[in-house]
Amino acid sequence: MLELKFFRQLLPMIVVFFSTSVSADVLDEIIERGTIRVGVAEFVPWTLKNKAGELVGFEIDVAKKIARDMGVKPEFKVYVWEDIIPAVQKGEIDIIAGGMAITPARALKVNFSRPLARSGGVGLATNTRMTFEIESLKQLDSPEIVIATVTDTFAASVSETLFANAKVKLFSTRDAAEKEILEGRAHVYLASMPEAQFLVLKHADVVDMPMTEPLVGNSEALAVKKGEQQLLNFLDAWVTARQSDKWLTTTHDYWFNTLEWTKDAAP
Numbered sequence: 001m002l003e004l005k006f007f008r009q010l011l012p013m014i015v016v017f018f019s020t021s022v023s024a025d026v027l028d029e030i031i032e033r034g035t036i037r038v039g040v041a042e043f044v045p046w047t048l049k050n051k052a053g054e055l056v057g058f059e060i061d062v063a064k065k066i067a068r069d070m071g072v073k074p075e076f077k078v079y080v081w082e083d084i085i086p087a088v089q090k091g092e093i094d095i096i097a098g099g100m101a102i103t104p105a106r107a108l109k110v111n112f113s114r115p116l117a118r119s120g121g122v123g124l125a126t127n128t129r130m131t132f133e134i135e136s137l138k139q140l141d142s143p144e145i146v147i148a149t150v151t152d153t154f155a156a157s158v159s160e161t162l163f164a165n166a167k168v169k170l171f172s173t174r175d176a177a178e179k180e181i182l183e184g185r186a187h188v189y190l191a192s193m194p195e196a197q198f199l200v201l202k203h204a205d206v207v208d209m210p211m212t213e214p215l216v217g218n219s220e221a222l223a224v225k226k227g228e229q230q231l232l233n234f235l236d237a238w239v240t241a242r243q244s245d246k247w248l249t250t251t252h253d254y255w256f257n258t259l260e261w262t263k264d265a266a267p
Contacts, residue, residue, distance in 0.1 A: 025230035026094055035073050038063040039093035041081045043150075043174055043191075044198040045255040046099035049266040056264070058255040059097040062116065062222075065247065066095075066238055080172045082152045085109050088225050095235070099192070101154035101218040110223040113235040117252050121214030122155045122162075123193035125200050125207045130187045137211070140188060141165045148177040148186035155190045158216050162190075182206055194256055201262065 030036045040047040040059055047057040055076055067074040077093055084100075087093050088110060102112050126134075134140060140147075141163045149156045151170040159168045169186060171177040178199055180186035189199060189207070193214045200209045222235050242248045255261060 026091075026225070026228045027231040027234055030070065030072060030094055030231070033072070035075045036063070036067050036070060036095065037075045037077060037093040038067075039077050039079055039084050039087050039096045039098065041079050041084055041098045043081075043099055043153075044195050044265075045261065047078075050264045051266055053266070056261070058252060059099055061251050061255075062248075063095075063097045065242070065251075066097075066235070069238060070234075081150055082172055085152075085223075088223065091225065094224070094231065096223040099220050100223055102221050103154065103157060105157070106223070109226070111226050111228065111232050113222040113224070113232060114239040115219040115221050116239060116248060118217060118219050121193055121217035122158055122190060123196035123209065123214050124211065125181065125189045125191070125196040125209050127181050127184060127187055128206060128208050130184060131210075143167065145188065146180075146186040147188040147190050148180040149190040150174055150177050153191070154216075154218050155192065159190050162215060163188075198262070201259070202267075 040055070040063075042048055045057050046059040047055060050056045055078070060076070063074045063076070077087070079087055081098070084093075084096055084098060085106070088096050096110065100106065100112075102115065106112070124140075126140075131140075139145075143165055145163070145166040147159060147163055147166050147168045149159050149168065149170060151172055156168075156170060166188075168190075169177075169180065171180070174191070174195065177186075177191070178189060181189040181199075182203060189196065191199075196209055200207050222239075224231050224235070239248070
């Protein structure tokens, strides 16, 4: 009788364990559905719009290639950056492809694939008129200096360390942060190196780039909801294969080491 009573107590836990173990991984759902839902945010040159209003960029190419190799179609969903991790946690999307830097804090919320690349780390652009008398990086770390950056980005995570004494203003979108420096309400725009370079390229009469080297480097990866091990295994294998055949290197070089794509970018 004691053994029977003990078994009855364990039965609910056994049912939960086996129902969880045999539940379909999202990879199975993707294959059955015929589409992979990809979360992106607009950061140049990972994701941007061309003159026709279509999404293009390094991560768009990556997601399209992943979908082709899976035998499915990509379905892109654009988010403001701070909403993209909650989106994958809630199951609105299957993967995040947004040049997401690998950090310990993010690893508590999502599972990262193997690193896709190193994309230059954090750079800065400065408002030329407002900073023409500044001669060193140390002078930017001052209470009188306003620094604009995008919330929950790698740049934002290091801003308080790099500029502990400056006033850091966080914005939910890249456009809002860039507007601050372009309209003279911020001295500095802190972002990825490619974003800072592209901003200067478009607005050389207003902003410049005093440093050609990144302030801090980072590695980026794809991200999935915690527990989706089969999908993560596929992405790890995909990264390994596409690094081996040089597809990732070639595609990354096009978006990060040339300016050919800028002629088709939306103004």
